[in-house]
Amino acid sequence: MRIRPFAALSVVAVSTLLLAGCSGSADPNATPTPTSTASSECLLDAQPGADSDAIEVTGSGADLAATLPDTLAFEDVERTIVTEGSGDDVVSGDLVSGFYTLYDGSTGEVLQDSSDTSADDSGAVPIIMDPQQYSLFVAALECAPVGSTVAMSIPGSAFGEGASPVVIVAETTDFIPTSADGAEQDPVDGMPTVELDDDGAPTITVPAEEPPTEVQIAELKKGDGPVVESGDTVFVQYTGVKWSDGSVFDSSWDRGQPTAFQTTGVVAGFQQALEGQTVGSQVLVVIPPEFGYGASEGHELQDETLVFVVDILGVQRAAAQQ
Known part of the structure; x- marks a missing residue:
């Protein structure tokens, strides 16, 4: 069954786990990956680990996808910046355009991708960095430069007892103006x-x-x-x-x-x-x-x-x- 992540995943439990100051336990032996410099505006600044580094990300834009190995442990929240963009860092309160694909970490099933809800043929959607409503996307995209592609693994405990873990791959493309430009x-x-x-x-x-x-x-x-x-x-x-x-x-x-x-x-x-x-x-x-x-x-x-x-x-x- 497909779900709406803005409604189903951005719940209080996610905010509590992802945005309460916890940090991913990076594997010191993992392959080095680009990381953004943390700023005082970062709410989580999740770090790369064995799980997020093992997610194979392919394509970009509407073709953004990932392959999930069956060895993912989902013991902690981990984020790998797969490719680092050249724009300003995305922080809480920003409005950006981008692409994403959400996976059930247990089965590898695609739960939703941005093409499902895009208002045009581009497959892109607006993403607001609001920790009160969309904490999942704040955790995935914050403090990474615009133009970056990220892979994030989240344990099922973030979503409640018995819930499946989730993997999100996401790419930001640009900041959206915060006033009408018509x-x-x-x-x-x-x-x-x-x-x-x-x-x-x-x-x-x-x-x-x-x-x-x-x-x-x-x-x-x-x-x-x-x-x-x-x-x-x-x-x-x-x-x-x-x-x-x-x-x-x-x-x-x-x-x-x-x-x-x-x-x-x-x-x-x-x-x-x-x-x-x-x-x-x-x-x-x-x-x-x-x-x-x-x-x-x-x-x-x-x-x-x-x-x-x-x-x-x-x-x-x-x-x-x-």
């Missing part, structure tokens, strides 16, 4: 106004008038990337303010990194604003309570009309369940 569009009369700072973070000014009763959507920038479909995972920056007083109630910009979620996991008005848009677009949406938190009794935003500016940075399709 073509600027003409403003829409009557909508809130938006000013961007040098980094692209928006300041939203709400009109001094009654809020609308229907969802209103305007494109501030039009990207030329893949179209967001229902159920996709979108990688975004956003800021939300209340129409009532213009105050910010939520912002990925304030947290210092983009975020990701499924379009079907947000309020109806936000979902309307995302689906059908293209990657690289910046969208302004006004959401009345009926299409926001109006039905959430006791929610602090239950009676509020909400205004969001959303930069759509990347998208990933839902993996087929088999």
Whole structure:
């Protein structure tokens, strides 16, 4: 059965084991492999060992694959940088494009590869280095230069009692811009106004008038990337303010990194604003309570009309369940 690693592998147990300061026990007799210099921003900086060195990695991009020997012991978390890229190191909070293949370490079965969820023919996907959601990928890719290919072995104990060990091979290709880069569009009369700072973070000014009763959507920038479909995972920056007083109630910009979620996991008005848009677009949406938190009794935003500016940075399709 195929699984979605973002949902099934990036669990608290993984974060606890992989990102709590433990380190792989490198085999001093193993073949030397390139390693990145650890920095203060590294959460794990897993080291190479006999298992990760023994994983035979072939191909690159959409053809990235590995052969798993049947001698893997899976006693510890190990990572080998198979080829070292020439870009800046990838650290927590970054958004990158890349490729990966996940294997069941016990059987060698492919659990999922990036081509399963890529939004285009390239096979590449956005990968966000968020230890709270995607700790598996943080552990595999952190503190290695962009352009690197890595092999990582993880014992089954990371995923719970009786779980199978996992092998991941992954390659990063580039950093993804953290603000929308689409073509600027003409403003829409009557909508809130938006000013961007040098980094692209928006300041939203709400009109001094009654809020609308229907969802209103305007494109501030039009990207030329893949179209967001229902159920996709979108990688975004956003800021939300209340129409009532213009105050910010939520912002990925304030947290210092983009975020990701499924379009079907947000309020109806936000979902309307995302689906059908293209990657690289910046969208302004006004959401009345009926299409926001109006039905959430006791929610602090239950009676509020909400205004969001959303930069759509990347998208990933839902993996087929088999």
